[in-house]
Amino acid sequence: MPRPDRSRTALVDAAAMLFRRQGYAATGVNQILEVADVKAGSLYHHFPDGKQQLAAAVVEGTGTDIETRLRQFLDSGLPVTDIVDGWIDLMSSGLALDCRDGCPIEPIATESVNASPLVRSASARAFQSWQMAIADRLRDDGWAEAESDETALAVIALIEGALILSRISGDSAALNAAKAGTRALLTK
Incomplete structure (x- = not known):
């Protein structure tokens, strides 16, 4: 059985955290390599197109993970409003721990409109899923x-x-308002 490649996983995990907290443009390749504790050769072995390809892999993996979890909750039989409330509460909790945290896709997605058609496409697929x-x-x-x-x-x-x-504001007021808004949208 082949062993999982630690360097690819480390690169994706490090990049995911840095992109989520800093965005695509503010995250440099050297910073990713340092946080992942891997050499540049590993980056270009796994992602020949460099940072852009790595960012697309981060978006695809994270987007799929969120979709899978979301579908599991949606299949549980709980009311959709309760599931969405829980999702929003999870985001509020993450922001309370570190205000740099948020959606793992949005910071990359927003910048990708101008920076990378590859990342933009991966982001659009994630949100659509x-x-x-x-x-x-x-x-x-x-x-x-x-x-x-x-x-x-x-x-x-x-x-x-x-x-x-x-x-941006550093508080969860907008997320709290979103809970009320999503409940209104989801209640027939």
């Missing part, structure tokens, strides 16, 4: 397709916008 997870659950709950898609998009937009505002 979260939207589809919620929309699928709403359809299972009897919502019409168009209404479930639009509502799920509004929920993701509200949460992500509130997270940005909460990170």
Whole structure:
């Protein structure tokens, strides 16, 4: 059985933390290498296109992890409103521990619009997968397709916008307001 490659995992984990806290442009390759404790050769072995390819891998992996967890919660039978409240509470808790933390995708996604079509595409797929997870659950709950898609998009937009505002202000007021807003959106 092949051994997992520690250097690839270390690179992805270090980059994920740095991109989440600092953004794409403010995170340098040397900083990633230092935090990951790997040599530059490992970076270019695993990610021949460098930082851009590494960032896309971070977004794809993190986006998939969040989608998987979100779908698990949505399949639990709990009300969607309670699941979304819990998701928002989780973000508030993360911000309370370190105000630099927030959505693991958004800082990279926002900068990628101008910096990298590869990362932009990966970011769009991640956000869309979260939207589809919620929309699928709403359809299972009897919502019409168009209404479930639009509502799920509004929920993701509200949460992500509130997270940005909460990170900037240093308090969770916007996230708390998002809880009320998402409940209103999700209550028929």
